[in-house]
Amino acid sequence: MSETIVVLDFGSQYSQLIARRIRECRVYSKIMxxxxxxxxxxxxxxxxxxxxxxxASVYSxxxxxxxxxxxxLGIPVLGICYGLQLMIHTLGGEITRGHAREYGKAMLKIVKSGNLFLGLxxxxxxxxxxxxxxxxMPAGGFEILGSSGNTEFxxxxxxxxxxxxxxxxxxxVHTPQGKTIIGNFCKNICKCVGDWTMESFIEQQVREIRAKVGSANVILGLSGGVDSSVAAALIHKAIxxxxxxxxxNNGLLRKNEAERVRNLFGRAFDMKLIYVDATERFLARLAGVEEPEKKRKIIGxxxxxxxxDASAQIEQAEFLAQGTTYPDVIESVPIDGNPAAMIKSHHNVGGLPKEMKFQLLEPLSRLFKDEVREVGRQLGLPEDVxxxxxxxxPGLAVRHLGAVSQKTLDILRDADEIVVEEIKKAGLYYSIWQTFAVFLPIRTVGVMGDERTYDYVIALRAVESTDGMTADWVQLPYDLLGRISSRIINEVNGVNRVVYDITSKPPGTIEWE
Structure with missing residues (x-):
C-alpha cells in the first residue's frame, strides 16, 4: 500500500473502528x-x-x-482517550486517576481549530x-485545542x-464530526492523498490467494449470506x-434458505457446490444446551x-475458506496479541478445533461490512445478494434464547419470514442494517378467540449501523409494528405476544446471544 496509517491497539473494542474511519478517507490502515x-x-x-x-489506567x-x-520518529501521532493519556504520561505530564468520569455525549469547545479541527x-x-x-501537560510546548465541561485538556x-x-x-457515530476530524488528521496532518480502493484490494487479494493456494483445492462453507457469497466470488475469481x-444445512437456517442457495450458486453461478443436509446431526448435539457460548462452540x-466428512470426496483439499470479516474478529478474539476483552465468540473464528486439518483462508478478514458489499459489486454479484x-x-441458534428444538425453530423461522416480508413491503429492508425476530423461551398469558392461551414471546429487533460496531435501534412506524405483530400472532402457532427491542449498541449488542 502506498499510504498507511498505523493504529496501535491498546485493548479498545473500537480499534478496528478507528481503522475503518481511516479507510473512509481512502487511506489504508493497519492494526498493530x-x-x-x-x-x-x-x-x-x-x-x-x-x-x-x-x-486500563496509565497507573495500573x-x-x-x-x-x-x-x-x-518524526511521524504525526494522534492519541485517542487512553492514547492521549499515555502520550502525556510518557512525556512527563500528569493524569488524574478515577475522579473524572465522563461517559456519553458531551460538548467540546474548540479554542483553536488548526489542522485537526479544520472546518469546525x-x-x-x-x-x-x-x-x-x-x-x-508535559513541558515542551503543548497547546490546548479544545476543552469540555469536565476536561480542560x-x-x-x-x-x-x-x-x-x-x-x-x-x-x-455519536461524535457527528468525527469523520471530519480523522479525515483532517489523515489528509491535512499526515498529508495522505487517499488512493486505497476496493479495486486495489481485489487485485491484491487475487494475487495473495493464488500464491497461497497454489495448485491445491479450497473448500468454502457457503451460507448464501453476504460474507460467504463475496468470499466465494473473490476466491473463484482467483482460482x-x-x-x-x-x-x-445445519437446521438453523432461515425459511426456504437451502433451496435458494442451491439455485443461486450451484446453478446460476456455476460454482462447484456440495449440499449436505445435517439438520438432525446439529439438533441432536444442541439438544438441551442453553448457554450461548456453548451453543456457538458446538456449532463450530x-x-x-x-x-x-464432505471433504473426503475432494482431492487435494488443503484450505478451508470462510467469510470472516473485521467485526467477527474484533468481538471474538484478541488480534495480534492485544488485550481486548472477549465479548462473544463467532463460530467462524472462535469454535474451530486446534486439530483441524485445513489451513484457513479468510480473504475478507480485514474488511468491514460496507467494504465487503463494495467488493461484491466489483465482482459482479447481484444487488439483492x-x-x-x-x-x-451460528444461524438462528443465536436468535433463539435457550435450548433449540425443531418445533421452536420453526416458530422462529415463520415469525422471521413475516418480519422480513413486511419490512420489504414497507421499502425499508435495504436502508436498515438488520431486522429480525428473536425467540424468547418464556410463556405469557393471552386471550385468543375467547380462550385463555399460554404461549411464547417473539421479540423484534431493527437497528441502524454502518459497520456493526455501533448501532441505534430503528424507530419503525407504529402501523408497521402493528402489522408485523398482528401477522405473527395470527399466523404463527404458539405465539401470543410480540415485543420490540429499543436497545442501542453499546450498551447492548445487535444479536441477543
Missing part, C-alpha cells in the same frame, strides 16, 4: 499491537500513527505501554468514555513533534474450479466435522 517497537513501525513506512483507547500495574521512541469551530458534540483525565497539540491528543472518541463450495465444532442484511454464522 501496542507493544510494537518504533523500529517495526518505521519499517511499515506509515504516514501517521494513532494510539487507540483502552480499558499491567497498563499497556507503547515504545516511547515512537514520539521521536464553536462547540461540537463528542462522545466520551473515560474515568481518568489529563491534569498537567480535551484536545491538545505539540507542534514541535507534530503530536495530537483528544480525550473523546471521534471513531464512533476458478479449485474452489469447492460446501453448503451445510460440528461444522468442521461435517466438512471433514450484496445488500442482504447480515446473518450470524
Amino acid at each position: 499491537p501496542y507493544y510494537t517497537s518504533a523500529e517495526a513501525i518505521r519499517a511499515e513506512n506509515p504516514k501517521g500513527i494513532i494510539l487507540s483507547g483502552g480499558p 500495574e499491567h497498563a499497556p505501554k507503547c515504545d516511547p521512541a515512537i514520539f521521536e 469551530d464553536g462547540e461540537i458534540q463528542v462522545w466520551m468514555s473515560h474515568g481518568d483525565k489529563v491534569a498537567k 480535551c484536545a491538545v497539540h505539540m507542534p514541535e513533534r507534530n503530536l495530537y491528543g483528544i480525550q473523546f472518541h471521534p471513531e464512533v 476458478g474450479k479449485q474452489l469447492n463450495c460446501i453448503f451445510v 465444532n460440528e461444522f468442521v466435522q461435517v466438512f471433514d 450484496v445488500m442482504r442484511q447480515p446473518f450470524p454464522g
